Amino acid sequence: MLSPDQVPQGWSDIATVYEKAFEKLTSQFSREALGQLGLEPDESVLDVAAGTGSFSIAAARAGGDVLATDFAPGMIKRLQHRIAEEGLENIRTQIMDGQNLEIEDASYDVAASIVGVIFFPDIAKGLSELKRVLKPGGRCAVVCWGEMEKFEMMAYLKKSIATAVPEFEMPTQLPVWARLLGHEQLEQMMNEAGFKNVKVTNKIGKLEMESPQGFWNDFTCSAPPLAKLFEALGEENTRITGEVFTELVMSNCKNGVPCLTSEACIGIGEA
Numbered sequence: 001m002l003s004p005d006q007v008p009q010g011w012s013d014i015a016t017v018y019e020k021a022f023e024k025l026t027s028q029f030s031r032e033a034l035g036q037l038g039l040e041p042d043e044s045v046l047d048v049a050a051g052t053g054s055f056s057i058a059a060a061r062a063g064g065d066v067l068a069t070d071f072a073p074g075m076i077k078r079l080q081h082r083i084a085e086e087g088l089e090n091i092r093t094q095i096m097d098g099q100n101l102e103i104e105d106a107s108y109d110v111a112a113s114i115v116g117v118i119f120f121p122d123i124a125k126g127l128s129e130l131k132r133v134l135k136p137g138g139r140c141a142v143v144c145w146g147e148m149e150k151f152e153m154m155a156y157l158k159k160s161i162a163t164a165v166p167e168f169e170m171p172t173q174l175p176v177w178a179r180l181l182g183h184e185q186l187e188q189m190m191n192e193a194g195f196k197n198v199k200v201t202n203k204i205g206k207l208e209m210e211s212p213q214g215f216w217n218d219f220t221c222s223a224p225p226l227a228k229l230f231e232a233l234g235e236e237n238t239r240i241t242g243e244v245f246t247e248l249v250m251s252n253c254k255n256g257v258p259c260l261t262s263e264a265c266i267g268i269g270e271a
């Protein structure tokens with residue numbers, strides 16, 4: 001059975017909160033990926049699982065001719081709103097499943113999927129689709145999460161649950177997004193998909209927040225990957241877990257700015 005982060009509805013409903021709570025983090029990886037891809041003005045760019053557009057918007061600002069795709073209509077609608085607000089004329093959007101791109105072979109110069117392909121039921125198919133639509137020599141960026149221990153959001157969440165609700169049994173099943181995790185696995189899967197000259201670098205991203213309590217409120221209602229966990233915890237336990245989470249973030253706060261760091265792996269390959 002598919003989990004809430006593998007169906008369009010799971011993401012569609014939370015697009016605005018996702019943009020507010022998480023895009024500050026993913027946009028750091030998008031900017032890094034874009035820099036490594038060395039995008040030239042007027043190159044054609046495909047963003048797969050674009051979400052609210054962290055990569056697409058950066059690529060369009062850099063002069064690319066961008067097609068942003070995502071399977072969640074709510075994400076695409078939010079992105080269209082941003083495109084109109086900024087008056088960008090070089091991004092189109094299309095609702096599309098990244099495992100079956102409705103795009104001709106060898107038609108793009110650059111493609112990217114920023115913490116997107118990691119959610120696909122068939123990750124290998126998603127990667128081979130990215131490769132298929134690239135022109136020979138075209139460049140691709142795929143971003144996944146890095147070492148689990150460096151994912152503070154998840155580490156703090158686990159610690160908070162263990163403190164606030166010690167009797168709660170954490171699910172033992174591997175989260176969907178952890179099926180493709182870390183440097184070696186990304187390199188291997190991109191090679192298996194047929195990309196050449198694959199290079200993976202790691203980047204630590206910082207999620208700075210105005211208030212940990214505000215972040216917690218957004219987090220609990222806008223993270224499809226954790227929807228089942230919060231449902232199993234229940235309302236009251238989620239609330240008391242939030243109090244511990246908030247204290248933990250505040251006690252580790254440097255320079256007065258509450259912040260959570262996490263590591264991503266950025267894989268660049270050629271078609």
Ligand SMILES: C[S@@+](CC[C@H](N)C(=O)[O-])C[C@H]1O[C@@H](n2cnc3c(N)ncnc32)[C@H](O)[C@@H]1O
Nearest residue numbers: 011026049050051054070071072097098114119
């Ligand atoms: C964590 S968000 C990342 C969004 C964006 N790339 C970013 O950098 O912020 C994951 C995105 O993957 C999309 N997604 C998940 N499965 C998908 C699929 N099979 N096809 C297309 N998009 C998918 C979701 O709708 C969501 O927008």
